[in-house]
Amino acid sequence: MRALRILAAAAVATGVLAGPVLACGGGWMGVNLVAKPGTKAALRQAYLAAHPGAKVGDPAPGRTYYGSYSGTRYAVATFGAYPTIFRTDEHGRWRVRRETHGGICTNVVPIDLIVAWSLEHWGGRCYVEPAR
Numbered sequence: 001m002r003a004l005r006i007l008a009a010a011a012v013a014t015g016v017l018a019g020p021v022l023a024c025g026g027g028w029m030g031v032n033l034v035a036k037p038g039t040k041a042a043l044r045q046a047y048l049a050a051h052p053g054a055k056v057g058d059p060a061p062g063r064t065y066y067g068s069y070s071g072t073r074y075a076v077a078t079f080g081a082y083p084t085i086f087r088t089d090e091h092g093r094w095r096v097r098r099e100t101h102g103g104i105c106t107n108v109v110p111i112d113l114i115v116a117w118s119l120e121h122w123g124g125r126c127y128v129e130p131a132r
Contacts, residue, residue: 028070030112035066035075043077043086046094056080063129065117069110076104076117076129083129085109102128 035043040059048054059077066075075086075094085098085108098108103126104119119127 028110028112030067030069030110030116032067032113032116033073035064035077039066039075040064040077042094043075044079046086046096047077047079047084050096054079062132065113065119067113067116069113074109074113076109104128 043059043064044056047056056079059079063078063083064075065077067073073088073092073094074097076083077086078084082100082102083104084096085100085104086094087097089095103122104114105124105126106114107125114127118130120130122128
């Protein structure tokens, strides 16, 4: 019986302490950011590093999505026919994370960012850019 009381007290204490943290946005969350020219240039450099010999200019206008999730920055930018997904490494450098055929999936980009970017559900856990 004593063990049950201790367990109940621990559960109440956990709820009391965790409630304010969760209510104040203490969990991980995605933040939409503005992709400025320097960010787009860094994404282009990361794309070229992953595609030696490629000839690309700036990302396609209106097709760059940029944000932060729990301290890690993510971006989706289109240099060809399909978007490429980028993520910063532990040193803050952009790296190509995934080439796509249009689908941006939640196993590669956090769902919070996909929602913040207003991507459209395509199927399963994948989303696509809104129709233009």
